[in-house]
Amino acid sequence: MTSEKSGADILVEALTDLGVEVVFGYPGGAVLPIYDAIFKQGKIRHILVRQEGGAAHAAEGYARSTGKPGVVLVTSGPGATNVVTGLADALMDSIPIVVITGQVPTQLIGTDAFQEADTVGITRHCTKHNYLVQDPARLGAIVHEAFHIATSGRPGPVVIDLPKDVQIASARYEKPTAPLQHKTYRPQTKADAAQIAEAVAMLAAAERPILYTGGGIINAGPAASEALRELQALTGAPVTSTLMGLGAYPATGDAWLGMLGMHGTYEANMAMNQADLILCLGARFDDRVTGRLDAFSPLSKKVHVDIDRSSINKNVRVDLGIVADVGSAITDMITAWKACGHRAADTAEWQSRIAGWRARKSLSFPASDHEIMPQQAVKRLYELTRHLDPVITTEVGQHQMWAAQHFGFDAPNRWLTSGGLGTMGYGLPASIGAQVAYPGRLVIGISGDASVMMNIQEMSTATQYRLPIKIFILNNQYMGMVRQWQELIYASRYSESYSEALPDFVKLAEAYGWTGMRIEQPGDLDDGIAAMLAAEGPVMVDCRVAQLANCFPMIPSGAAHTEMILHAEEVIGEASDEAKALV
Amino acid sequence: MQMTEQAAERHTLSIVVDNEAGILARIAGMFTARGYNISSLTVADITEDHAVSRITIVTYGPPAVIDQIIAQLDRLIPVHRVTDLTDLGPHVERELALVKVAGTGDHRIEALRLAEVYRARVVDSTIASFVFEVTGNPEKIDKFCELMREVGLVEVARTGIAALSRGREAA
Ligand SMILES: Cc1ncc(C[n+]2csc(CCOP(=O)(O)OP(=O)(O)O)c2C)c(N)n1
Ligand SMILES: [Mg+2]
Numbered sequence: 079m080t081s082e083k084s085g086a087d088i089l090v091e092a093l094t095d096l097g098v099e100v101v102f103g104y105p106g107g108a109v110l111p112i113y114d115a116i117f118k119q120g121k122i123r124h125i126l127v128r129q130e131g132g133a134a135h136a137a138e139g140y141a142r143s144t145g146k147p148g149v150v151l152v153t154s155g156p157g158a159t160n161v162v163t164g165l166a167d168a169l170m171d172s173i174p175i176v177v178i179t180g181q182v183p184t185q186l187i188g189t190d191a192f193q194e195a196d197t198v199g200i201t202r203h204c205t206k207h208n209y210l211v212q213d214p215a216r217l218g219a220i221v222h223e224a225f226h227i228a229t230s231g232r233p234g235p236v237v238i239d240l241p242k243d244v245q246i247a248s249a250r251y252e253k254p255t256a257p258l259q260h261k262t263y264r265p266q267t268k269a270d271a272a273q274i275a276e277a278v279a280m281l282a283a284a285e286r287p288i289l290y291t292g293g294g295i296i297n298a299g300p301a302a303s304e305a306l307r308e309l310q311a312l313t314g315a316p317v318t319s320t321l322m323g324l325g326a327y328p329a330t331g332d333a334w335l336g337m338l339g340m341h342g343t344y345e346a347n348m349a350m351n352q353a354d355l356i357l358c359l360g361a362r363f364d365d366r367v368t369g370r371l372d373a374f375s376p377l378s379k380k381v382h383v384d385i386d387r388s389s390i391n392k393n394v395r396v397d398l399g400i401v402a403d404v405g406s407a408i409t410d411m412i413t414a415w416k417a418c419g420h421r422a423a424d425t426a427e428w429q430s431r432i433a434g435w436r437a438r439k440s441l442s443f444p445a446s447d448h449e450i451m452p453q454q455a456v457k458r459l460y461e462l463t464r465h466l467d468p469v470i471t472t473e474v475g476q477h478q479m480w481a482a483q484h485f486g487f488d489a490p491n492r493w494l495t496s497g498g499l500g501t502m503g504y505g506l507p508a509s510i511g512a513q514v515a516y517p518g519r520l521v522i523g524i525s526g527d528a529s530v531m532m533n534i535q536e537m538s539t540a541t542q543y544r545l546p547i548k549i550f551i552l553n554n555q556y557m558g559m560v561r562q563w564q565e566l567i568y569a570s571r572y573s574e575s576y577s578e579a580l581p582d583f584v585k586l587a588e589a590y591g592w593t594g595m596r597i598e599q600p601g602d603l604d605d606g607i608a609a610m611l612a613a614e615g616p617v618m619v620d621c622r623v624a625q626l627a628n629c630f631p632m633i634p635s636g637a638a639h640t641e642m643i644l645h646a647e648e649v650i651g652e653a654s655d656e657a658k659a660l661v
Numbered sequence: 662m663q664m665t666e667q668a669a670e671r672h673t674l675s676i677v678v679d680n681e682a683g684i685l686a687r688i689a690g691m692f693t694a695r696g697y698n699i700s701s702l703t704v705a706d707i708t709e710d711h712a713v714s715r716i717t718i719v720t721y722g723p724p725a726v727i728d729q730i731i732a733q734l735d736r737l738i739p740v741h742r743v744t745d746l747t748d749l750g751p752h753v754e755r756e757l758a759l760v761k762v763a764g765t766g767d768h769r770i771e772a773l774r775l776a777e778v779y780r781a782r783v784v785d786s787t788i789a790s791f792v793f794e795v796t797g798n799p800e801k802i803d804k805f806c807e808l809m810r811e812v813g814l815v816e817v818a819r820t821g822i823a824a825l826s827r828g829r830e831a832a
Contacts, residue, residue: 202686203690203691206738260738261741262739262740263738387732388729388733388736392732395725
């Protein structure tokens with residue numbers, strides 16, 4: 079018989095049993111018993127953030143860089159509402175995080191008690207699942223179940239709302255011995271063999287195949303990326319990826335087409351448009367990828383592998399939908415391909431068309447010798463750090479797209495970005511999460527002058543834990559992506575998109591105990607990057623870049639892949655109302 | 662291949678769920694969040710220990726949307742299973758309505774006669790009013806209410822639709 083323990087102790091013990099090493103959190107009245115339990119133990123490390131929103135993104139960064147779930151602990155009311163953006167972000171990008179929120183005591187729920195918020199109500203539709211724990215005897219099982227749900231199937235955020243009286247009440251807890259079998263939740267991970275055979279036959283018969291890969295491959299673990307490379311080698315098919323899937327197939331690989339979609343390469347989008355077979359692996363045909371739906375890849379048969387059945391046929395109807403863990407499905411396809419004795423088809427003609435599209439050099443940008451081109455800054459950052467195998471985070475905006483276009487990733491879990499929700503303020507805390515996971519690795523946050531302000535307070539967290547993150551701001555003194563849209567669609571009426579009254583980032587860095595640097599001239603770029611790498615501890619680089627540079631190529635919202643704008647000269651000044659209505 | 666324009670269809674979905682707090686909000690909220698329609702929703706627990714509920718939802722939309730609704734329901738954690746009874750073919754749908762009618766003289770007599778035709782029972786009466794209880798498929802109830810409008814309909818309460826597949830197997 080195990081003895082009874084307080085709910086707070088049960089929580090900490092269950093987290094320990096689940097292998098949790100780090101919790102990102104912020105204390106408050108409704109979680110004091112848990113903080114006391116944390117104080118009294120020595121296994122779980124608590125990282126104190128400066129705002130709960132930072133904790134959620136840090137947990138996401140930790141999760142995305144390690145493949146392990148990120149854990150967050152916050153108080154009731156404002157603590158819980160501050161993590162909502164991070165929950166929505168993790169839901170969109172399928173990031174496993176478990177967020178424990180304090181709640182007012184059970185008997186006060188519903189009375190508008192001090193710091194009461196309806197956390198399960200508020201988070202119901204921005205979590206994969208959530209719980210209000212009412213019985214301390216159920217707490218241990220709920221914690222284990224929450225981790226199971228967050229990490230299995232299509233991963234996502236789970237909230238456990240824990241009233242204060244449940245934290246104090248005592249109950250028994252025993253570590254579960256058998257793997258958890260949920261009553262109703264049994265995600266299908268193994269693909270149907272007949273469907274795999276059909277997919278392989280389609281792949282073997284294709285003359286113009288393309289592998290369209292996404293974040294699901296990253297979620298499926300490093301083995302899935304390995305399998306993808308093998309499948310590519312067997313079939314000879316070119317590979318493109320969504321923003322979330324970068325690194326699954328190496329950017330240095332011959333078959334790499336670059337990212338597809340709104341700011342994807344010409345060759346990736348043209349190949350999607352002209353393919354006769356699209357094999358979609360762990361991506362979800364999102365609007366940023368497809369462009370105008372009725373013009374999306376009109377000639378192709380489509381096979382879609384996804385662990386979430388609701389992703390299949392949601393935006394684009396496919397010819398074959400396979401519900402499975404994408405890593406497992408790719409492995410099955412490799413086995414089936416070999417068993418059938420298939421050989422890579424002769425795709426010489428397809429390859430030569432692709433070579434023609436590549437020759438357009440859609441990622442080229444105008445050079446300048448008097449101002450730093452932001453694309454050039456990312457390129458040099460890549461070239462000067464690639465031997466260090468860095469983890470890269472971004473905020474949201476032009477700099478994010480330039481990073482996706484010009485920084486090459488050869489392995490998964492190196493690229494942390496907010497894709498689905500597009501959350502400014504993600505990058506700095508995500509860098510912290512990744513650096514906590516890998517204290518010895520180089521973590522660089524490619525940042526924007528506006529985005530970085532959204533969670534700027536987390537600089538203090540990095541200082542406290544001596545996390546040597548490098549925040550490299552592509553400072554164009556604009557909300558560049560907003561300004562770009564205003565230039566292209568609203569005849570350059572730059573309404574509220576100028577970054578007025580920016581802080582002196584160098585002084586700001588110093589105020590937080592960081593090293594601050596400024597790079598202003600193209601000729602100083604390499605030395606500046608070298609100095610950033612040489613400096614110990616956290617560094618903030620204020621890299622002054624061309625203010626009015628635009629991110630191309632670009633498929634305007636609602637346009638087809640073939641209607642890509644490659645260069646600034648092709649730009650229209652004012653769009654129709656219909657175009658303005660598109661996001 | 663694009664989503665071709667398809668005509669809206671009416672589908673009756675039977676959803677067996679764990680009877681946990683917030684389950685109804687989870688399901689109804691999913692419909693509103695994604696812009697799906699609900700024309701009827703009923704819920705009650707169906708096991709001795711009250712642990713499992715059946716939610717019956719009548720919705721309408723093009724086939725692709727119905728498929729998506731089912732997939733979205735299916736991935737909610739407390740959902741045991743979702744059955745599209747319309748897809749399954751023949752099934753039984755029943756609804757109960759309470760219909761209050763006020764009037765005297767000919768109207769009152771006519772109301773009673775019609776009630777008999779529709780096998781409605783009188784569950785409350787005063788000198789000048791009746792409350793009828795009528796069960797049947799929704800069209801029958803629609804029709805009954807329509808007729809009652811002519812003879813002094815005051816108000817109606819309807820339960821929404823409960824439905825089961827035909828035959829001996831559980832759907
Ligand atoms: C929280 C949030 N608010 C607003 C937006 C809309 N938005 C997208 S990009 C952007 C500008 C970002 O500016 P900056 O960080 O300087 O990056 P740049 O585009 O200049 O590289 C804005 C406001 C957003 N994505 N997230
Ligand atoms: Mg900017």
